[in-house]
Amino acid sequence: MVSIDGARDAAFANGRMLAVYSTHGNAEIEARVLDATLGNPNVLGVIYATVGTRRVTVPAAIERVPTVLLNCYANESSVSSVVPTEVAGGHTATDHLLAVGHRRIGYINGEPWQDAARDRLKGYRTALATADLPFAPELTREGLESGHRFRADALANARAESADRDFLRERSDGARCDRSAQATRTARAGRRVRALLRRSGNRAAYVSAALHSRVAEL
Numbered sequence: 001m002v003s004i005d006g007a008r009d010a011a012f013a014n015g016r017m018l019a020v021y022s023t024h025g026n027a028e029i030e031a032r033v034l035d036a037t038l039g040n041p042n043v044l045g046v047i048y049a050t051v052g053t054r055r056v057t058v059p060a061a062i063e064r065v066p067t068v069l070l071n072c073y074a075n076e077s078s079v080s081s082v083v084p085t086e087v088a089g090g091h092t093a094t095d096h097l098l099a100v101g102h103r104r105i106g107y108i109n110g111e112p113w114q115d116a117a118r119d120r121l122k123g124y125r126t127a128l129a130t131a132d133l134p135f136a137p138e139l140t141r142e143g144l145e146s147g148h149r150f151r152a153d154a155l156a157n158a159r160a161e162s163a164d165r166d167f168l169r170e171r172s173d174g175a176r177c178d179r180s181a182q183a184t185r186t187a188r189a190g191r192r193v194r195a196l197l198r199r200s201g202n203r204a205a206y207v208s209a210a211l212h213s214r215v216a217e218l
Contacts, residue, residue, distance in 0.1 A: 003070055007047055034061045053083055053116040086116045090123025098131050107140040
């Protein structure tokens with residue numbers, strides 16, 4: 001975790017060492033780690049951290065020493081906590097896309113049970129409402145798996161639309177080239193006919209051929 005790296009660097013800068021223990025959410029491992037750690041008289045405090053932002057129940061044992069909750073919080077505890085500003089993050093990201101002119105903004109969220117996911121979605125929706133844009137449920141997906149499918153579908157649709165535009169542009173360019181080539185061929189044929197008629201001395205036919213040729217060139 002990047003947050004743990006920051007805590008380690010701050011501790012080292014102040015002449016302290018940070019020991020990190022990963023319990024993977026296992027209550028038995030957590031209890032044994034706390035027993036061993038708090039039994040050390042040199043321990044100055046505890047940083048109790050989680051990978052995903054969520055509410056936790058603070059183990060009674062750590063309340064005996066200075067403790068800070070990192071990336072988690074407890075409703076019924078006097079322990080201080082440090083958590084990300086998820087609502088502001090979702091709002092800021094959406095604001096940036098709005099500022100550069102986008103109006104249909106897709107949103108791939110995390111798992112719906114995550115506090116961070118719910119708060120980021122709240123920030124996204126607030127930014128849209130501030131810009132007087134309606135929330136479009138069809139542009140949002142929850143969960144990593146559905147998000148991957150949504151992204152793949154969006155990219156496929158974008159590629160298809162780009163291919164359609166290229167196809168129509170090529171057809172239009174090809175049609176212009178065909179018309180230009182046809183006009184060139186007609187003009188050349190007219191010049192040959194006029195040359196033959198001029199040599200034959202048929203003045204009336206020469207004038208008529210010249211007029212038809214001019215019309216064809218136009």
